[in-house]
Amino acid sequence: MKYDYIFAGAGLASLMILDKMIDARLLDSKKVLLLDTNDKNDNDRTWCFWEEESGDLDDLVSKKWEKALFTNEKQTIDCLPDCSNYKMIESIRFYNYVLNKLKKYPEIIWKKEKFISFEDKKKEVIVKTNTENYTTSILFNSIFDASKIENNKKYPLLKQHFIGWFVKTTNPIFDANCATFMDFSIPQKGNTRFMYVLPFSETEALVEYTLFSPNLLQEGEYEEAISSYLKEKGATSFEIIKKEQGNIPMTVFPFWKSNSKNVLHIGTAGGWTKASTGYTFKNTIKQSERVVLLLKNLTIDFNKFHKPNRFSFYDKLFVGVLYKNNELGKKIFSNMFLKVKSKKILRFLDEKSNLKEELEIILACPKIPFIKALLNLL
Known part of the structure; x- marks a missing residue:
C-alpha cells in the first residue's frame, strides 16, 4: 500500500x-x-x-518557574528576564x-x-x-x-550526558519557584560539569548531574555526585522516587x-x-x-529545507573549543552569564539576537581558545 x-x-x-x-x-x-x-x-x-x-x-x-539560576562558588544570578518563565x-x-x-x-x-x-x-x-x-x-x-x-573526524562530537534523580527529602531544602540552570560550584575534574535542578516543592525535585564532554562516566560517578550535592544542600535524608538518564549529541x-x-x-x-x-x-x-x-x-x-545561518558558525566554534579544552566550560559560561545581561544570552541561544549582542557575548568569552578555534575553521 x-x-x-x-x-x-x-x-x-x-x-x-x-x-x-x-x-x-x-x-x-x-x-x-x-x-x-x-x-x-x-x-x-x-x-x-x-x-x-x-x-x-x-x-x-x-x-513552571519564575526564576532560574546560574551559579558558581562565587556568585549567583537569576537568568530569567521579567515576564519570562521556565x-x-x-x-x-x-x-x-x-x-x-x-x-x-x-x-x-x-x-x-x-x-x-x-x-x-x-x-x-x-x-x-x-x-x-x-x-x-x-x-x-x-x-x-x-x-x-x-567516528567522524571532521566534526567534533560533544555529548550532553546526565543521570537525574527525582528525589523527596525529609526536610525542606528547595525553593519551589526557583529552578537552577547550571550550578558550577561542584568539582569540575577537568570537564564541564554542573548540576541542573528542577524543584516541584520544598522537598521534591529533579536533580541531574550533567556534563558537556566527549566521554561518558561510570554510572556510579554520576550518582555519587548527586548524593554528595544533596547532602551539601542540607538534605538529612532522601528517597529516590525515579531515575532518568540521557546522552544528547552536541x-x-x-x-x-x-x-x-x-x-x-x-x-x-x-x-x-x-x-x-x-x-x-x-x-x-x-x-x-x-x-x-x-x-x-x-x-x-x-x-x-536547510537554511544555514551565523548561529551554526557560533555553535561550531563553541563545540570546537569545549572538545579540545573541556575544562573551560565553567569559565566560558561564568563569563557569559556574569558579564552579559541574561536577556541577551537567552535571545542569543534562541537565535534571535542581533550582531551587537552577539559581539558582546563573544568578547565575554576567553579569547585565545576561541581565536584558535576560529583559525582552525578558517
Missing part, C-alpha cells in the same frame, strides 16, 4: 509536525503511516524551555495531546514495526521494516544513526546533507538539537512550522 506520508519514529519531532499539519488542514484525505515499536504511553522524558508570558502549549505545562512539559501529556487529535483521522495508521531502512527512488520512497515494505511520496525520518557522528555534523527531494531527516537525526546547548523542544516547534510551510507548496523539495 502506498502512503502520502510515512513517519519513521513517533517521537517529539514526528508528533510535532503532525500536530502542525492537523492545524493547517494538511492531513485531510491523506494516508499516513507511523512506524514505532513504542506505544508512547509512558512519561519517558521531560522537555523544558524558557518563554515570555503565555504560549500555545501552556495547557500541557505541568510546572516551563516543563512531561512527554506523556504531549503524546496524549497529539495522539487524541490523530484519532479523528482514520487514514492515519500506527504500526508497531521496527524501521530498518529506506530507498529513495526519486518518484517514491521504499521503506523497509522488520516485517514489510511500504511506499510513500514523502518520508520523515527521525531514526538517529549514532555511527554517523561517533555536534554541527551536516545531517541535512542526507535530505533529498522526498526525504526529510527530523529531530536529532536531522540536526534539530542545538549543538551548543542540547536544547531541542523550541527548535522542533520552529522547524515543524517550516515543514508545514513547505508542504503547502505545490512542489516540495526537502533539498531546500
Whole structure:
C-alpha cells in the first residue's frame, strides 16, 4: 500500500509536525503511516524551555518557574528576564495531546514495526521494516544513526550526558519557584560539569548531574555526585522516587546533507538539537512550522529545507573549543552569564539576537581558545 506520508519514529519531532499539519488542514484525505515499536504511553522524558508570558502549549505545562539560576562558588544570578518563565512539559501529556487529535483521522495508521531502512527512488520512497515494505511520496525520518557522528573526524562530537534523580527529602531544602540552570560550584575534574535542578516543592525535585564532554562516566560517578550535592544542600535524608538518564549529541555534523527531494531527516537525526546547548523542544516547534510551510507548496523539495545561518558558525566554534579544552566550560559560561545581561544570552541561544549582542557575548568569552578555534575553521 502506498502512503502520502510515512513517519519513521513517533517521537517529539514526528508528533510535532503532525500536530502542525492537523492545524493547517494538511492531513485531510491523506494516508499516513507511523512506524514505532513504542506505544508512547509512558512519561519517558521531560522537555523544558524558557518563554515570555503565555504560549500555545501552556495547557500541557505541568510546572513552571519564575526564576532560574546560574551559579558558581562565587556568585549567583537569576537568568530569567521579567515576564519570562521556565516551563516543563512531561512527554506523556504531549503524546496524549497529539495522539487524541490523530484519532479523528482514520487514514492515519500506527504500526508497531521496527524501521530498518529506506530507498529513495526519486518518484517514491521504499521503506523497509522488520516485517514489510511500504511506499510513500514523502518520508520523515527521525531514526538517529549514532555511527554517523561517533567516528567522524571532521566534526567534533560533544555529548550532553546526565543521570537525574527525582528525589523527596525529609526536610525542606528547595525553593519551589526557583529552578537552577547550571550550578558550577561542584568539582569540575577537568570537564564541564554542573548540576541542573528542577524543584516541584520544598522537598521534591529533579536533580541531574550533567556534563558537556566527549566521554561518558561510570554510572556510579554520576550518582555519587548527586548524593554528595544533596547532602551539601542540607538534605538529612532522601528517597529516590525515579531515575532518568540521557546522552544528547552536541555536534554541527551536516545531517541535512542526507535530505533529498522526498526525504526529510527530523529531530536529532536531522540536526534539530542545538549543538551548543542540547536544547531541542523550541527548535522542533520552529522547524515543524517550516515543514508545514513547505508542504503547502505545490512542489516540495526537502533539498531546500536547510537554511544555514551565523548561529551554526557560533555553535561550531563553541563545540570546537569545549572538545579540545573541556575544562573551560565553567569559565566560558561564568563569563557569559556574569558579564552579559541574561536577556541577551537567552535571545542569543534562541537565535534571535542581533550582531551587537552577539559581539558582546563573544568578547565575554576567553579569547585565545576561541581565536584558535576560529583559525582552525578558517
